[in-house]
Amino acid sequence: MAVLRGVGIGQGVATGPVLHMAEAAPAPEDVPSTVGADAERTRVQEAIAAVTAELNRRAEAAGGAARDVLEAQAMIAEDPTLADEVEERISAGSTAEWAVHDAFAGFRASLEAVGGYLGERAADLDDIAQRVIARLRGVAAPGVPDPDHPFVLVARDLAPADTALLDLDKVLALVTTDGGPTSHTAILAREKGIVAVVGAAEAAGVPDGGTVIVDAASGTVTTEPAPEEIARAAARAADRRAADTAPPTPGALADGTPIALLANLGKPGDAVDAVARGAEGVGLFRTEFLFLSASQAPTVTAQRDAYRELLSAFPGRKVVVRVLDAGADKPLPFLNDAHEENPALGLRGLRALRASEDILREQLTALAEADAETEADLWVMAPMVATVEETAYFTALAREYGLRTAGIMVEVPSSALLADRLLAHADFASIGTNDLTQYTMAADRLLGSVASFQDPWHPAVLRLVAEVGRAGAALGKPVGVCGEAAADPLLAVVLVGLGVGSLSMAPAALSDVRRTLSLHTLDQARRIAEAALAADDAASARAAAQAAG
Incomplete structure (x- = not known):
């Protein structure tokens, strides 16, 4: 028996035989076409169209964050610059297979050189090229195996198209050798x-068919487990299933301290699942879905209808709506599509909205109208707030439109360090741990080469969270977390110990977080948080919290 270590996602445990992800097919050779340029041109056009249709079909079926990722891949597949590169090679006498392979490889190198968001998207090109070449060859694209029995999938990493439609009746667990806690x-x-x-890098050496226990709670993969280990894992899995089917209760610590458990949502239709899973409200509603696929800003009427649908699903409950967070990885042609050398540090979030204030005013108008027609407790917040002046500007503007509760997202160190002064103007603060980690560690959250720095467990990030928690407590202002960190059950306990009063996450994570919080008192949460703060790095902070828990 061996124990392999990685980073667990959630608290689940599963046992089963290993199957490895199929490797990519060998690259085509650069040989002259035997059928002529016109035939090759037709072949590649049909193949790209088929792959694009398949990606869009998967996006529609997947929904949620997977939908966004897959739709972005479909757009890349049809990129006109890539099409021109493929055409150039076919005109020079290449086969369609080689033209796609070489054009995509060249485009990939260009994106990697740019870095940032585009550099991260370079990895997606490999998956798209493989799918197009497989279609040209008339073979199945490399991807998830499809045996007639349940299995544990081991892969270097998964392409978004594969993750989006995993057959959860067969895939008992997922183990990757690459990636981190904030990877796609x-x-x-x-x-x-x-x-x-x-x-879990060592998982690459586990043979197909070998039985493993995948324990997300401890971040381990146990190979060749003893029968008693398998029995314990099965009992834990059964207990979790029973807990998941029990009626959800409000979030609370073991001593009765209430901790609101909220949902992160990307569109109104996601509300049904969130309510069914026990979400007590919405801690982050991303309004970008109305804007990202549009060539111009949506009308006030269109926005109002969408917000009304959302608010109607949560009568009497808190719903926190983030105004448009465009820029960086989400440029918009009508707002901020100008080239920036480092868009993550550029005109994004509230900065972009102030530069086009009419869009912000229309959004606040639509929110106010939807609020007047529904019974939810609407809170609005601005993204990427860095200064006291920005806070005062947004809260004053929100109140001008009659919106009762206006707050800010804490995503940059300046707003965390000055949280007491910002909260003198804002009604609440919501900490976006994904961006706060990015800016604290100077590590682009979308750049794979620095993924190891993108860990919200880092004590530097936790110290900033503690600053905001202290400021909120001193001023009597609510502080929540709506980043991916809130979905990590043990880290959720740490966040509560640092002064956070609400946690917002993907609805599927609510059950695990609710259960873990119920096992700790507030004093225990504070002690666990202190242990994590005393560590030197993210890994030791996580280990210290586990030991203190």
Whole structure:
């Protein structure tokens, strides 16, 4: 028996035989076409169209964050620059297979050189190229195996198209050798409630058919487990299933301290699942879905109808709506599509909205109208607030439109360090741990080469969370977390110990977080948080919290 270590996603445990992800097919050779340029041109057009249709079909079926990722891949597949590169090679006498392979490889290198969001998207090109080439060859694209029995999937990492439509009746658990807690694979696994351990490098050596226990709670993969280990894992899995089917209760610590458990939602239709899973409200509603696929800003009427649908699903409950967070990885042609050398540090969030204030005013108008027609407790917040002046500007503007509760997202160190001064103006603060980690660690959250720095367990990030928690307590202002960190059950306990009063996450994570919070008192949460703060790095902070718990 061996114990392999990685980072667990959630608290699940599963046992089963291993199957490895199929490797990519060998690259095509650069040989002259035997059928002529016109025939090759037709072949590649049909193949790209088929792959694009398949990606869009998977996006529609997947929904949620997976849908966004897959739709982005479909757009890349049809990129006109790529099409021109493929055409150039076919005109020079290449086969369609080689033209796609070489054009995509060249485009990939260009994106990697740019870095940032585009650099991260370079990895998606490999998956798209493989799918197009497989279609040209008339073979199945490399991807998830499809045996006639349940299995534990081991892969280097998963392409978004594969993660989005995993057959959860067969895939008992997911183990990746690459990636971290905020990778696409981890985020999608958390959203779907898949038992997962990521970054377990040694898992590559586990043979197909070998039985393993995947324990997300401890971040371990146990190979060749003893019968008694398998029995204990099965009992734990059964207990979790029973807990998941029990009627959900409000979030609370063992001593009765209430901790509101809220949902992160991307569109109004997601509300049904959130309510069914026991969400006490919405801690982050992303309004970008109305804007990202549009060539111009949606009308006030269109926005009002969408917000009304959302608010109607939560009568009497808190619903926190984030105004448009465009920029960086979400440029919009009518707002901020100008090239920036480092868009993550550029005109994004509230900065972009102030530069086009009419869009912000229309959004606040629509929110106010929807609020007047429904019974939810609407809170609005601005993204990427960095200064006291920005806070005062947004809260004053929100109140001008009659919106009662206006707050800010804490995503940059300046707003965390000055939280007491910002909260003198704002009604509440919501900490976006994904961006706060990015800016604290100077590590682009979308850049794979620095993924190891993108860990919200880092004591530097936790110290900033503690600053906001103290400021909120001193001023009597609510402080919540709506980043991926809130979905990590043990980290959720730490956040509560740092002064956070509400946690917002993907609905699938609510059950695990609710259960873990119920096992700790507030004093215990504070002690666990202190242990994590005393560590030197993210890994030791996680280990210290586990030991203190």
